Amino acid sequence: xxxxxxxxxVPLMAADPFSDVLxxxxxxxxxxxxxxxxxxxxxxxxxxxxxKCFALVSGAAWLEVDEQTEPIQLSAGDxxxxxxxxxxxxxxxxxxxxxxxSSLPDEDWNGGIATVNGGGDTMMLGGHFDFTGAHPELxxxxxxxxxxxxxxxxxxxxxxxxxxxxxxxxxxxxxASLVVGHLAHLILVQALRLYLSHEQNRGVGWLFAIGDARxxxxxxxxxxxxxxxxxxxxxxxxxxxxxxxxAQRFRTVCGSAxxxxxxxxxxxxACDRLLSGDETISQVAVSLGYESDAAFSTAFRRLVxxxxxxxxRDCLQPAPN
Numbered sequence: 560x561x562x563x564x565x566x567x568x569v570p571l572m573a574a575d576p577f578s579d580v581l582x583x584x585x586x587x588x589x590x591x592x593x594x595x596x597x598x599x600x601x602x603x604x605x606x607x608x609x610x611k612c613f614a615l616v617s618g619a620a621w622l623e624v625d626e627q628t629e630p631i632q633l634s635a636g637d638x639x640x641x642x643x644x645x646x647x648x649x650x651x652x653x654x655x656x657x658x659x660x661s662s663l664p665d666e667d668w669n670g671g672i673a674t675v676n677g678g679g680d681t682m683m684l685g686g687h688f689d690f691t692g693a694h695p696e697l698x699x700x701x702x703x704x705x706x707x708x709x710x711x712x713x714x715x716x717x718x719x720x721x722x723x724x725x726x727x728x729x730x731x732x733x734x735a736s737l738v739v740g741h742l743a744h745l746i747l748v749q750a751l752r753l754y755l756s757h758e759q760n761r762g763v764g765w766l767f768a769i770g771d772a773r774x775x776x777x778x779x780x781x782x783x784x785x786x787x788x789x790x791x792x793x794x795x796x797x798x799x800x801x802x803x804x805x806a807q808r809f810r811t812v813c814g815s816a817x818x819x820x821x822x823x824x825x826x827x828x829a830c831d832r833l834l835s836g837d838e839t840i841s842q843v844a845v846s847l848g849y850e851s852d853a854a855f856s857t858a859f860r861r862l863v864x865x866x867x868x869x870x871x872r873d874c875l876q877p878a879p880n
Contacts, residue, residue, distance in 0.1 A: 576769045576782045581748070583831055584695045586610075590687040591743045592671040593728055595678030596620075601650030601657030602675075607641075609689040612750050613649070614638040614721050618681025623648045636718055638708040638750050649683065671728040671739065684721055684728075686743040702766065708753040720745050765820075768813035773798045777809070781821050785828060786848035789821055826862045829855075833871050840867050 586609075594602065596618065604611075606625075613622075615633050623630040625645040633639065641647060648657045667673045724742045727735050755770050768774045777794045781787075794817050795805035809817045825847045832843050844855035859867050 576765075576775075576778050577751075579782050580765070583827055585691040586688045586744065586747060587691050591685075591724070591728075591739050592673070593682060593684035593725065595672055595674045596651070596676065596681040596683070597674075597678045598676035598680070599651055599655050600675050600681075601648060601655040602663075603648050603657040603659045604646060605659070606644055606646045607687060608644060609687060609695070610747075611641040611685060611687050612638065612747055613641075613683055613685035614746070614750075616682040616684060616718075616721050616725055619651075620649050620681055620683065621652060623650075638746075638753065640702065640708070640750055640754060642702045651681070669729070670731045670735075672725075682725065684724055686746065688743075688747055702754070708750060720749060763812065763814045765813060768809070771808075771812050773800055773805070774809055774812050777805070777817065778813075778820070781824060785821070785825050786846050788848060789818070791817060822858060823862060826859055829859060829867070830863065830870065833867055834874055843867075 593616075615635050615637050617635045619632065619634045621630045621632055622639060624641065624643075624647040627645075631639070650657055663673050663675070667675060720742055724739060724746070727739045727742065755766065765778075769778055777798045780794065780797050781789060791806060792802055794809075795802045798805050798808075800808065806817065809815075809820070813820055815823065829843050829847060832838050832846075833840070838846070840855070841852055844852055847855070849855035849858070856866055859870070863870055865873070
């Protein structure tokens with residue numbers, strides 16, 4: 560089922576870096592659907608762009624991802640994120656021969672759910688998310704190749720959303736495509752929340768820094784006012800740490816220095832605003848704390864690799880046939 564719906568983030572009073580970045584990279588639901596399996600079954604999925612998210616509503620399954628040595632067993636209520644683009648196989652057992660998903664007959668599909676071998680054993684729902692905004696690596700680059708999610712605090716909420724999606728896919732009513740698309744985005748956000756709540760998923764990068772008790776408030780402050788003349792002592796004070804300890808912890812958790820992160824975030828905002836066409840280069844520069852177009856262009860060229868006008872021209876010109 561093709562549902563090209565882009566996630567819209569409603570601005571909140573408090574700074575929310577997680578919502579900021581999702582809004583900037585613009586996740587778009589490209590495919591949403593599910594499977595009702597029975598008997599012996601196995602489905603092979605090819606390499607993909609973006610991120611895939613699957614959850615088991617009932618039954619059990621084995622997940623094998625290309626280049627991963629060990630398969631992972633999933634049971635009802637489990638969810639898995641696949642941000643690395645590798646092909647993978649879902650099956651009842653590793654000994655089952657898997658068929659390519661493209662080979663499923665059209666008659667097996669009822670709305671957005673395919674019934675395999677009569678169904679009734681394992682139901683799996685999922686979505687494929689592309690990113691139409693710039694810098695999706697800000698989210699995907701820091702994630703594990705495969706992230707199984709279990710026993711999170713938000714699991715009850717995730718299961719409610721999955722059940723609601725199942726009903727919409729089976730009993731297609733007016734506006735079903737719109738409802739399913741928004742439910743898919745809700746599942747993505749809930750799954751990412753679960754991912755952040757799992758200590759074993761901890762890594763280095765922005766995604767983990769926002770959840771850090773000390774570093775998170777400093778990042779929120781930079782997102783709340785990216786044009787402010789932030790200094791290392793100011794940010795350290797927000798974090799309640801000494802300047803040296805803050806700088807060290809920020810680099811350890813986030814993977815970059817505080818002011819370096821601020822500059823990166825400013826340039827990501829600049830790319831998005833320039834492409835929208837609502838602001839001039841001078842207006843964008845001032846809003847992000849640069850006193851001149853020249854200073855802004857120098858920073859932009861250093862991080863993006865080209866001048867602002869060149870960036871806009873290259874992004875907006877039609878792709879060759």
